[in-house]
Amino acid sequence: MNDKGKIIAGIVIFFVVASFPFWLNMFLEKGPAPELVLTPKAKAAEKCVRDTQFMTANHMQLLDEWRDTVVRKAERIYVNAEGKEFNMSLSNTCLDCHSNKAEFCDRCHDYASIEPYCWDCHIDNPKETK
Amino acid sequence: MNVKYFYSFLAVAALALIAWVGCDLLGLQVLFGVILPYVAVVVFFVGFFIRMMDWARSTVPFRIPTTAGQAKSLPWIKPNKIDSPYTTGAVVARMFFEVVTFRSLFRNTRMRVNPDGRISYDLELWLWLFALAFHYTFLVVILRHARFFLEPLPLPFEILEKIDTFIQIGHPIISMSSFVLLGTVLFLFFRRVYLPNIRMISLASDFFPLFLIFGIALTGILMRYFTKIDVVAAKELTYGLVSFSLPTMARMQEIGSIFYIHVFFVSVLLAYFPWSKLMHMGGIFLSPTRNMANNSRAVRHVNPWNYPVNVHTYEEYEDDFREKMIEAGLPVDKKE
Numbered sequence: 001m002n003d004k005g006k007i008i009a010g011i012v013i014f015f016v017v018a019s020f021p022f023w024l025n026m027f028l029e030k031g032p033a034p035e036l037v038l039t040p041k042a043k044a045a046e047k048c049v050r051d052t053q054f055m056t057a058n059h060m061q062l063l064d065e066w067r068d069t070v071v072r073k074a075e076r077i078y079v080n081a082e083g084k085e086f087n088m089s090l091s092n093t094c095l096d097c098h099s100n101k102a103e104f105c106d107r108c109h110d111y112a113s114i115e116p117y118c119w120d121c122h123i124d125n126p127k128e129t130k
Numbered sequence: 131m132n133v134k135y136f137y138s139f140l141a142v143a144a145l146a147l148i149a150w151v152g153c154d155l156l157g158l159q160v161l162f163g164v165i166l167p168y169v170a171v172v173v174f175f176v177g178f179f180i181r182m183m184d185w186a187r188s189t190v191p192f193r194i195p196t197t198a199g200q201a202k203s204l205p206w207i208k209p210n211k212i213d214s215p216y217t218t219g220a221v222v223a224r225m226f227f228e229v230v231t232f233r234s235l236f237r238n239t240r241m242r243v244n245p246d247g248r249i250s251y252d253l254e255l256w257l258w259l260f261a262l263a264f265h266y267t268f269l270v271v272i273l274r275h276a277r278f279f280l281e282p283l284p285l286p287f288e289i290l291e292k293i294d295t296f297i298q299i300g301h302p303i304i305s306m307s308s309f310v311l312l313g314t315v316l317f318l319f320f321r322r323v324y325l326p327n328i329r330m331i332s333l334a335s336d337f338f339p340l341f342l343i344f345g346i347a348l349t350g351i352l353m354r355y356f357t358k359i360d361v362v363a364a365k366e367l368t369y370g371l372v373s374f375s376l377p378t379m380a381r382m383q384e385i386g387s388i389f390y391i392h393v394f395f396v397s398v399l400l401a402y403f404p405w406s407k408l409m410h411m412g413g414i415f416l417s418p419t420r421n422m423a424n425n426s427r428a429v430r431h432v433n434p435w436n437y438p439v440n441v442h443t444y445e446e447y448e449d450d451f452r453e454k455m456i457e458a459g460l461p462v463d464k465k466e
Contacts (some may be wrong), residue, residue, distance in 0.1 A: 003186070011179060015178075024284070028284065030282070032396075057359060057360050064301035081305060101187075108362045
């Protein structure tokens with residue numbers, strides 16, 4: 001049996017499929033670069049709850065901890081390493097400075113194709129009241 | 131302690147150490163994040179082609195399909211179309227189910243000697259189950275990584291991610307596939323360690339890929355859930371790799387070393403793939419016992435490199451010795 005032609009055809013198909021990251025991007029419309037825009041208020045504050053490096057990588061974990069602390073222990077005050085106090089609230093603390101969701105949160109989330117379920121409740125819905 | 135898996139384990143641990151020292155202490159992010167991945171991808175594709183062509187050149191002189199059902203014979207005997215394929219279409223169907231559902235592995239049995247001395251063969255489905263889970267979760271994990279290479283992510287990948295995370299445990303939401311992958315790798319490893327007969331036939335080349343895949347899954351899980359990395363910086367690098375527009379060196383250094391260990395593991399796996407048992411990925415399609423139609427009763431298959439052989443037939447023999455045979459009283463076909 002001589003099936004070299006069929007085998008090469010199969011290999012070529014596999015190679016085309018397996019190399020999809022290299023050519024599929026040509027058919028996709030690239031979104032905006034993940035460059036963040038800080039609001040004047042965020043710029044004025046200079047420092048977030050923790051340092052920037054920690055916030056970039058860990059903000060989702062921090063928010064998760066905040067949620068658990070508020071909902072389960074009813075503690076609303078977060079004290080950071082410098083002893084500064086914050087109200088543990090996404091809507092009232094985070095989004096107070098970073099009120100530009102489209103130019104701040106969404107830029108990176110869209111770039112990394114992440115759809116956090118925070119927005120299922122927050123922002124578009126009425127602000128939470130004390 | 132078994133030398134075969136201990137050395138494989140040491141090899142993988144050494145790889146992790148090399149990537150960690152290289153990136154964390156020596157700052158060789160370009161080597162581990164750019165050069166080695168490109169080399170690995172090229173080695174993978176070239177090696178895959180070489181191995182497949184090596185098999186394509188190999189001769190398959192005989193029809194040797196292994197069957198597990200009634201072959202097509204008389205019209206009133208019902209043939210088993212998939213387990214004893216007769217046409218090319220049936221071969222394709224058989225191959226499809228072999229690749230997609232591992233039917234051969236489903237027939238895995240274990241021999242047992244009962245207390246009364248009788249032998250019985252029991253279905254042994256754990257390997258089939260875990261192998262199936264392992265391969266499918268690995269595929270899902272690979273496809274989920276498309277989000278690091280495509281921008282924006284096409285809808286099918288998003289749907290896959292939604293399905294994979296639908297339980298919504300924790301934050302970031304747990305992807306079931308990562309943990310099933312880790313668990314099944316552990317099963318495949320402990321199977322080779324605990325079953326004496328399997329341990330006996332296991333080689334270092336069986337353990338090394340298992341440890342390597344375990345390392346890949348573990349570093350991936352660590353990055354996603356525990357020691358976080360800057361995902362956007364990571365995507366800038368991975369997207370840069372496939373679109374040939376790399377980020378700056380400073381940006382590459384912002385990604386944690388664990389990312390480079392992960393990428394180094396994957397590079398090693400890709401480069402190792404074509405030269406290892408992992409080539410069963412391509413080899414399954416070239417298995418003569420699976421990819422041939424069982425039609426030897428209906429079709430005469432002539433060995434393709436048969437050359438004309440000089441034979442001395444009985445007629446010629448009789449021509450040579452007819453007189454002597456008649457003289458000796460032996461029966462002959464033609465009496466001059």
